[in-house]
Amino acid sequence: MICPFCEHRKTRVVDKREGNDVKTIRRRRECLKCGRRFTTFEKIETLDLLVIKKDGRREIFDRAKLRGGIIKSCEKRPVSAGDIEKIVDESEAELRKINASEILSKKIGEMVIKRLKKLDEISYIRFASVYRQFADLSDFEKELSKLSKGLKNK
Amino acid sequence: MICPFCEHRKTRVVDKREGNDVKTIRRRRECLKCGRRFTTFEKIETLDLLVIKKDGRREIFDRAKLRGGIIKSCEKRPVSAGDIEKIVDESEAELRKINASEILSKKIGEMVIKRLKKLDEISYIRFASVYRQFADLSDFEKELSKLSKGLKNK
């Protein structure tokens, strides 16, 4: 742990207790160079992200909710729970990498869509239609007809 | 560290590396009960708080900025750097305890003011006038005359 005062890279733990939240660990550390003390918190990896919905309202990113939407799109389709969990995991990781504090729900939809598309075209179309990823109705119909042609050719 | 899956209280560290940010530690932990693994991050205590300014604009809470304002108010007054640091520390701790994501700058002003008042009346008046803690000019004058009477009686 780097000292926040002098940037030195060696510190020692002086005390460790449970944080305010039972799910966090608070440590008191001391820099081995400058001797100053500071506090750190260890927490489970979280994604604190405000999702901007189409109507402009914001709500906290909810992994379970995202998963729910995907499950619905995959009803009676050959997509396993494991597949879905993987899509959620990967999308969440992608969101984490972006490191934004807010994001348009549409962007999240796109992340799921690009993964779902590789797995099952029907699920993908269902999901995309819910997330209204198509600019207008003609785009949607175009996508549908492309899909039905593709299926016939198999 | 509590297991996020089964809530068990015993986990072991399986791996520990530097986080993306050099200032964080990433640990991979394993629950001793259910065996599932998860990731945690240890970071230096921070205060991520949006300060709502009088004109409605928001900006990230900045400890150095707050300290600067206090220093200005204490110019040529018998208030030590240590005193000021203590006021900043305590106010910051108070803000942390509130645990809000946004706060009116006025509220922060009040926290500083109640501490500064105990230390030095002149500094307090200067600081309060900058933060416009008085509803109108008459309040300000009232405060000033109270103060000057108090000083004469000593």
Place this chain on the structure above:
DNA sequence: GCTAAAGGCACAATATATTGTGGTCTAATT
């Protein structure tokens, strides 16, 4: 102006984390 709650500090016996090295896997890139 008392009391409780929280954070900070210290210490000593014990248990656990850390470090380096290196392999695997996947996603993104070229």
Place this chain on the structure above:
DNA sequence: AATTAGACCACAATATATTGTGCCTTTAGC
């Protein structure tokens, strides 16, 4: 299709953190 970067995993030797206990100080609530 090959390459790179990041996360994950494993292991073994070493160094460090953790736990309990208890005391002090400060702030908040009565």
